[in-house]
Structures are given as structure tokens and as C-alpha cells.
Amino acid sequence: MAGAEDDIDALRPISIEDGVVTRPASVWTPAVHAFLRYLRRRGLTCVPEPIGVDGDVERLVVIEGDAGGDCWGHQHSEAGVRSAARLLRTIHDASVGWEPPPDAVFCAPDVESEAETVWCHGDVGPWNMVWHGDEAVGLFDWDFLHRGPRLDDVAYALQWFAPARSDELAMTWHHFPAVPDRSARINAFLRTYGELPLFDVAEAIATRMEATMAMELALAEADVEPQRTWVAEGSQESAAAEARWVREHFDLLTP
Structure with missing residues (x-):
């Protein structure tokens, strides 16, 4: 069973040909491309290289490796978890100096914080990373780019990498062969x-x-889309139940 990325692809058609991914563009795509170019000028090859926007279509160079539904096994090991954390830290550190264009539009709002802010990905899950074995080598799908504290991305990532979900979902959705030690993975x-x-x-x-x-x-x-379809299918209720599970099982998530 693959993750939510299959639903996204069905609602927002994405194609890959000759090393180039073509996907629907949005009003925030130019800002995302400007950010990705900034990171690549700083020497980061772990984010996609934008080619450009043509009408309502964006094109980017693909980072080769496993992603989407092929990602789960790569992050089962502690090495995979550590690799994802290193990748996120590298990107956060490199993002600090970016100033968006004056006319930039963003999908996600900034998160106010008294802590240091960075540019956050907003959807840090194993399926949005590119993997070579247990090494995370890329982070893509930056539609939810926004300014916020590091913890905004870290907390989101921990939900999926721990995973902070029920034993049943850890086994079926995340494909763990046995219930993982969540606290050890978080640590x-x-x-x-x-x-x-x-x-x-x-x-x-x-x-x-x-x-x-x-x-x-x-x-x-x-x-x-795909949020309109997800909400119509009851995603808000299921997400609220998962948030309750997290609070009720805090002991499993304490490193």
C-alpha cells in the first residue's frame, strides 16, 4: 500500500519524462522556484532544479532515486531516520538568508514565533524525499513553503518518521515489519x-x-485539490482522531 502521494497524483496529474517532471503550477509556484534557485546557488543539490513555468505548468529536473510509494522501507532503519534529519537541518540552515521577491505569493501562511525562523517545507514526510538506500538525498514538492520556526517542520516530520500513529497504521500504512520503537526513532x-x-x-x-x-x-x-476531495471524504475527522491518539500516547513518543 502506498501513501497519500497516490491520491495527490490522481487529482493533480504529474508526468516524468527524460529526467524532467511536469506538474500543475499555482500562483505560488514562482516564489517556490525562486527559493529553490537560491538554495541551488548555495550549492544544495538536494532540492529540485527549476526549469520554469509555462502557463499553468511547471517543469523541474528530477532528483533520481526512490520516492513516493517506494520510500517506506528506506526509512525503517535508524540510519534512514538520521539521514532525513540531517537533510532537513542542511536545508533549514541554508534557507536563513533568503528574501522572497516583493510580489511573492505563498500557499501557506507564516508561523509566528519568538524562536529563530527559517524557511519551512511544510510537508516533510518520507514520500517527499528521494532515497538512495537508507540515505535521504532530496526533498521535493515545496508547495507549502513558508517562514516559521524549525520546530514547525521538525514536529511535522516526527509524526511520519516516528511514526506518531497507531500500531495498526505503523504496520499497514508505513509497512513496518514490527511495531517500531517510536521514542528511539524520535531521539x-x-x-x-x-x-x-x-x-x-x-x-x-x-x-x-x-x-x-x-x-x-x-x-x-x-x-x-486534493484538499477539497480529502475534506469531503472525512479527512478532518480522521486527523482529529489521530491528534487525540498522539496526546493519549505521549509516553510512547517521549525520547
Whole structure:
């Protein structure tokens, strides 16, 4: 069973040919491309190279490797978890100096914080990473780019890499051969990412999940796909139940 990326592809057709991915563009795509070019000028090859926007279509150079539904097994190991954390830290650190164009439009709102802010991906899951074995070598699909504290992306990532989900979903959705030691995986991610203020892991994950729900609902109400279809199919109710699970099982998520 693959992840949510299959549903996204069905609603937002994506094609890959001769090393180039073609996908629908949005009003925020030019800002995303400007950001990706900034990172690549700083020497980062772990984000896609934008080719350009032609009407309502964007084109980017593909980062070769496994992604989407082929990703799950690569992040089962602690090496995979640590690799994802290193990749995210590298991108966050490189993002700090970027100033968006004056006319930039973003899909996701900034997250106010007294902590240091970086440019966040907003959808850091294994399916949006490119993998070579247990090494995460790329992070793509930057539609939810926004400014926020590092913890905004880290908490989101922990939901999926721990995973902060039920035993059943860990086995079926994430394809673990046995129920994972979530606290050990969270510890591995946080120690590798490094230099974060102390925080309540379960509460941070649940709060980030609720922020994701609010954004999903706002996009659905604006008739944006795939969020409109997800909400119509009951995603808000299932996400609320998962946030409750996180708070009720905080002991499993404490490193």
C-alpha cells in the first residue's frame, strides 16, 4: 500500500519524462522556484532544479532515486531516520538568508514565533524525499513553503518518521515489519538534527497536526485539490482522531 502521494497524483496529474517532471503550477509556484534557485546557488543539490513555468505548468529536473510509494522501507532503519534529519537541518540552515521577491505569493501562511525562523517545507514526510538506500538525498514538492520556526517542520516530520500513529497504521500504512520503537526513532531524529530548544514532543506533534488540519480546511473551502476531495471524504475527522491518539500516547513518543 502506498501513501497519500497516490491520491495527490490522481487529482493533480504529474508526468516524468527524460529526467524532467511536469506538474500543475499555482500562483505560488514562482516564489517556490525562486527559493529553490537560491538554495541551488548555495550549492544544495538536494532540492529540485527549476526549469520554469509555462502557463499553468511547471517543469523541474528530477532528483533520481526512490520516492513516493517506494520510500517506506528506506526509512525503517535508524540510519534512514538520521539521514532525513540531517537533510532537513542542511536545508533549514541554508534557507536563513533568503528574501522572497516583493510580489511573492505563498500557499501557506507564516508561523509566528519568538524562536529563530527559517524557511519551512511544510510537508516533510518520507514520500517527499528521494532515497538512495537508507540515505535521504532530496526533498521535493515545496508547495507549502513558508517562514516559521524549525520546530514547525521538525514536529511535522516526527509524526511520519516516528511514526506518531497507531500500531495498526505503523504496520499497514508505513509497512513496518514490527511495531517500531517510536521514542528511539524520535531521539535519533532530534539528536541528529541538533540544537533545538526543549519541547513537549507529543504536544508539538499534535499542535502541528491541528495546524495542518486548519490549512487543509482553508484550501478545501477555496476549492483547491486534493484538499477539497480529502475534506469531503472525512479527512478532518480522521486527523482529529489521530491528534487525540498522539496526546493519549505521549509516553510512547517521549525520547
